[in-house]
Amino acid sequence: AQSVTQPDIHITVSEGASLELRCNYSYGATPYLFWYVQSPGQGLQLLLKYFSGDTLVQGIKGFEAEFKRSQSSFNLRKPSVHWSDAAEYFCAVGVSGLWNKLVFGAGTILRVKS
Amino acid sequence: GAGVSQTPSNKVTEKGKYVELRCDPISGHTALYWYRQSLGQGPEFLIYFQGTGAADDSGLPNDRFFAVRPEGSVSTLKIQRTERGDSAVYLCASSLQGHNEQFFGPGTRLTVL
Numbered sequence: 001a002q003s004v005t006q007p008d009i010h011i012t013v014s015e016g017a018s019l020e021l022r023c024n025y026s027y028g029a030t031p032y033l034f035w036y037v038q039s040p041g042q043g044l045q046l047l048l049k050y051f052s053g054d055t056l057v058q059g060i061k062g063f064e065a066e067f068k069r070s071q072s073s074f075n076l077r078k079p080s081v082h083w084s085d086a087a088e089y090f091c092a093v094g095v096s097g098l099w100n101k102l103v104f105g106a107g108t109i110l111r112v113k114s
Numbered sequence: 115g116a117g118v119s120q121t122p123s124n125k126v127t128e129k130g131k132y133v134e135l136r137c138d139p140i141s142g143h144t145a146l147y148w149y150r151q152s153l154g155q156g157p158e159f160l161i162y163f164q165g166t167g168a169a170d171d172s173g174l175p176n177d178r179f180f181a182v183r184p185e186g187s188v189s190t191l192k193i194q195r196t197e198r199g200d201s202a203v204y205l206c207a208s209s210l211q212g213h214n215e216q217f218f219g220p221g222t223r224l225t226v227l
Binding site: 043045049092106107 | 118127147154169170209219221
């Protein structure tokens with residue numbers, strides 16, 4: 001069965017510092033991969049997605065992610081974090097190569113120090 | 115335009131009671147999804163509708179959980195004989211079709227005492 005692991009429950013970075021959130025997935029074929037952000041009281045918002053092609057994908061809010069098949073990873077990065085990026089981030093994989101059944105990781109809570 | 119809305123935002127009930135949670139998808143979205151998010155966990159898939167029919171209900175934990183979407187728009191998640199373990203945030207999402215970005219609502223926080 002597909003699964004997603006986010007090894008870091010909490011991460012704290014200073015404002016202006018770079019950020020990398022880790023995500024590892026378990027899936028036999030080429031996965032559909034997603035990163036979502038959830039702010040308190042807000043719904044989940046899609047940051048970016050990977051289906052195929054270029055393994056470095058750009059998303060909204062200055063985020064990017066790189067798909068590495070050899071490592072079964074899809075890490076999220078941002079070169080300079082803003083205080084407004086403080087939120088919880090979820091990595092997800094589309095089951096059986098589909099959109100309509102997402103398996104989520106447990107999430108990483110990002111705290112930004114000023 | 116309006117996003118996905120869910121009502122109520124909070125629901126407190128007693129063990130054994132019946133609850134209904136409502137989801138209003140984005141207008142024109144044919145696909146609708148329910149997820150459950152327990153404390154400290156990511157969302158867990160429950161059920162997916164394409165139009166009026168449940169295309170995949172494999173995530174419903176047991177027969178106490180049931181969902182309907184009679185007119186292909188609004189959906190109701192129904193939980194019978196609630197248990198304390200049902201306490202969670204129930205998320206609804208919709209998409210244009212079944213193979214498109216899912217837009218999530220703010221969720222309904224269910225607390226079973």
